[in-house]
Amino acid sequence: MIEREVTIRNRAGVHTRPAASIVKLAAKYKSEFYIEKDEVEINGKSIIGVMTLAAEQGATLLLKFDGPDEQEFSNAMSELFESGFGEPI
Amino acid sequence: MEQSSKQEMKLKGIPASPGIAIGPAYLYRKHEPTVQVRNIEAEKVNSEIQRLQNAVARSKKELIKIYDFAQHRLDGEQARIFEAQTLILEDSVLFDMVYARLRHERKNVEYLLRDEMEKYHRLMANSHDEYARERADDLKDVEDRILRNLEEQKLTSKIDGSHIIVSHNISAADALMFSRNDVLAYVTEIGGATSHMALLARALKIPAIVGVHQIASFSAPDETVIVDGYDGVVILHPQPATIKTFEKKKAHHVEFEETLAALRDLPAETLDGHHVKLSANVELEEELEFIKFQGADGIGLYRSESLLLGKEVFPSEEEQYKAYRRIAKSIHPKHVIIRSFDIGGDKLMAQSIKESNPVLGWRGIRIMLDKPQVFLDQLRAILRASTFKNLSILLPMISSLKEVQMAKQLLGQAKEDLRTKNIAFDDKLQLGVMIEVPAAAVIADHIAREVDFLSIGTNDLIQYLLAVDRGNDVVSDRFQEFHPAVIRFLRRIIERGQQGKVMVGMCGQMAGDPLATILLLGLGLDEFSVVPTVLPEIKKIIRSIHYTEAKHVAERVLEMQSEDEIKAYLKRLMKNKFSEMLIGGK
Numbered sequence: 181m182i183e184r185e186v187t188i189r190n191r192a193g194v195h196t197r198p199a200a201s202i203v204k205l206a207a208k209y210k211s212e213f214y215i216e217k218d219e220v221e222i223n224g225k226s227i228i229g230v231m232t233l234a235a236e237q238g239a240t241l242l243l244k245f246d247g248p249d250e251q252e253f254s255n256a257m258s259e260l261f262e263s264g265f266g267e268p269i
Numbered sequence: 270m271e272q273s274s275k276q277e278m279k280l281k282g283i284p285a286s287p288g289i290a291i292g293p294a295y296l297y298r299k300h301e302p303t304v305q306v307r308n309i310e311a312e313k314v315n316s317e318i319q320r321l322q323n324a325v326a327r328s329k330k331e332l333i334k335i336y337d338f339a340q341h342r343l344d345g346e347q348a349r350i351f352e353a354q355t356l357i358l359e360d361s362v363l364f365d366m367v368y369a370r371l372r373h374e375r376k377n378v379e380y381l382l383r384d385e386m387e388k389y390h391r392l393m394a395n396s397h398d399e400y401a402r403e404r405a406d407d408l409k410d411v412e413d414r415i416l417r418n419l420e421e422q423k424l425t426s427k428i429d430g431s432h433i434i435v436s437h438n439i440s441a442a443d444a445l446m447f448s449r450n451d452v453l454a455y456v457t458e459i460g461g462a463t464s465h466m467a468l469l470a471r472a473l474k475i476p477a478i479v480g481v482h483q484i485a486s487f488s489a490p491d492e493t494v495i496v497d498g499y500d501g502v503v504i505l506h507p508q509p510a511t512i513k514t515f516e517k518k519k520a521h522h523v524e525f526e527e528t529l530a531a532l533r534d535l536p537a538e539t540l541d542g543h544h545v546k547l548s549a550n551v552e553l554e555e556e557l558e559f560i561k562f563q564g565a566d567g568i569g570l571y572r573s574e575s576l577l578l579g580k581e582v583f584p585s586e587e588e589q590y591k592a593y594r595r596i597a598k599s600i601h602p603k604h605v606i607i608r609s610f611d612i613g614g615d616k617l618m619a620q621s622i623k624e625s626n627p628v629l630g631w632r633g634i635r636i637m638l639d640k641p642q643v644f645l646d647q648l649r650a651i652l653r654a655s656t657f658k659n660l661s662i663l664l665p666m667i668s669s670l671k672e673v674q675m676a677k678q679l680l681g682q683a684k685e686d687l688r689t690k691n692i693a694f695d696d697k698l699q700l701g702v703m704i705e706v707p708a709a710a711v712i713a714d715h716i717a718r719e720v721d722f723l724s725i726g727t728n729d730l731i732q733y734l735l736a737v738d739r740g741n742d743v744v745s746d747r748f749q750e751f752h753p754a755v756i757r758f759l760r761r762i763i764e765r766g767q768q769g770k771v772m773v774g775m776c777g778q779m780a781g782d783p784l785a786t787i788l789l790l791g792l793g794l795d796e797f798s799v800v801p802t803v804l805p806e807i808k809k810i811i812r813s814i815h816y817t818e819a820k821h822v823a824e825r826v827l828e829m830q831s832e833d834e835i836k837a838y839l840k841r842l843m844k845n846k847f848s849e850m851l852i853g854g855k
Binding site (some may be wrong): 220225231 | 353363
């Protein structure tokens with residue numbers, strides 16, 4: 181089980197497009213993936229769940245990975261968040 | 270259906286698109302799927318899974334069609350709502366859960382789907398965040414769509430023959446789907462004159478009326494209905510005599526509109542050579558062709574906040590630049606006045622601030638000055654698009670000279686930014702101020718010295734002046750354009766503008782009211798910016814009188830002490846001069 185804390189970097193926050201990117205990336209891995217924000221935990225492989233987060237720029241999230249490929253998974257996902265989902269900061 | 274035995278019924282609503290239609294009603298009821306719980310036998314589980322998968326596949330096809338269509342008919346950004354819905358359809362976690370529960374609980378998929386979606390829906394609907402709340406609506410839409418497909422209800426977008434569509438409400442998506450058919454008119458129970466349905470109806474030149482309470486319950490399918498989009502009147506079960514009257518009225522108006530079309534290329538000039546500018550108010554790019562067709566002298570008000578529709582954040586400088594440039598290019602050599610984002614209050618993107626009195630709160634220029642980075646993005650985008658030399662900027666909700674000076678400072682900064690990057694722009698770009706806050710009207714002479722033009726926003730000016738919320742049904746009849754205080758204010762604003770040697774225009778609804786035209790002309794208004802549908806009418810009035818006469822009318826009105834007196838006088842005047850004019854009963 182790996183936990184990583186990330187901050188939302190891009191200006192628009194986690195709206196439709198980044199949410200889709202997160203879920204698409206997560207689908208490639210076998211491990212379970214949850215995102216916690218303000219004591220609410222959602223399944224990171226569900227786009228509806230990610231949309232519910234509605235995380236804005238500057239928000240801190242806790243990413244949780246559990247499974248055989250958790251190392252690779254957490255690295256790739258943290259990178260996606262760090263890059264601001266490829267959107268304007 | 271015994272038509273002849275039913276009483277003729279006249280219902281009143283808000284005219285949203287002009288024209289007269291007589292034809293059979295088509296009652297459009299958005300299908301509300303009902304969900305019952307059923308037990309599923311073990312051997313039926315697989316076919317139940319198949320049912321759901323088929324329904325999802327059909328739903329996906331529908332959404333892709335709508336998304337495609339929306340991209341072409343509406344702004345690509347507005348079409349994004351449908352994109353979010355398509356993604357929701359592909360949520361593996363949601364559907365895996367439904368299938369797992371199906372195998373375990375052996376209940377029907379309708380029940381399980383609704384139950385699962387309800388959990389997410391509750392989370393989203395109660396969120397502080399506006400984005401999450403909007404997605405809650407998307408979730409509900411997707412749920413309804415899948416359920417409808419499970420019931421195998423066909424999507425009603427194909428109707429045989431020409432009909433008048435009657436409905437509680439018609440969303441943008443519905444209107445787009447319907448417009449493919451032969452629609453004679455639209456009538457809805459709720460909605461406003463600036464809704465997407467109304468805009469589409471006007472663009473397609475189809476009569477429409479909104480706000481006709483209870484019409485869906487009074488009308489029956491295929492019964493003849495008369496729709497008068499000029500006066501906002503719907504007649505159910507019309508008597509043969511009534512039908513004849515309206516057929517005549519319709520033919521008459523068609524003839525009249527043809528004569529108006531002839532005015533298109535003629536200037537808005539009085540008989541004694543006094544010239545005014547007659548422009549159009551624009552919200553969507555889709556309207557550009559129509560306003561050119563109506564012979565507008567330019568765009569007197571481009572509502573830039575339309576770029577924010579359906580978006581979660583302000584569009585980037587680059588995105589805005591492209592939009593402004595498209596408009597500038599399309600309308601060139603005619604002129605466009607771009608109003609900076611006018612949000613807050615009753616408008617979009619009110620953010621997550623809860624104000625108890627938003628109309629008097631954080632809106633218009635106040636938000637822009639508090640968010641200089643956002644404002645600079647817009648200013649730079651407009652400057653960059655100004656290379657055709659046909660753009661101006663208009664500042665909304667100005668209430669002090671200080672605000673004007675701050676805005677000018679930011680504009681200067683934006684120009685500097687572009688200069689250092691060697692990006693070209695029109696250095697002589699004009700800056701104007703909306704006079705809608707009474708304080709601004711009182712110091713209009715001070716403001717006039719700092720800017721290039723003024724534009725009177727009567728909608729809000731009258732609201733603030735008479736202390737009447739124009740959105741409040743209970744007091745809406747107190748919102749009077751012809752109140753003596755309003756007329757005096759207009760006179761003062763125009764005088765002060767003239768003292769400051771700046772052009773004074775009007776972009777509020779009053780500019781497009783034929784009853785007010787002669788008065789406004791006589792008060793000295795330089796520019797009328799109106800809803801494009803009334804443009805030819807206003808032009809006809811201007812071309813039919815002498816400026817000296819209009820001035821005389823204004824003098825007389827300024828002496829009157831009640832709006833009833835003023836309106837009666839103007840109505841008599843119009844009746845004598847323009848018996849065939851379409852003067853709505855305001």
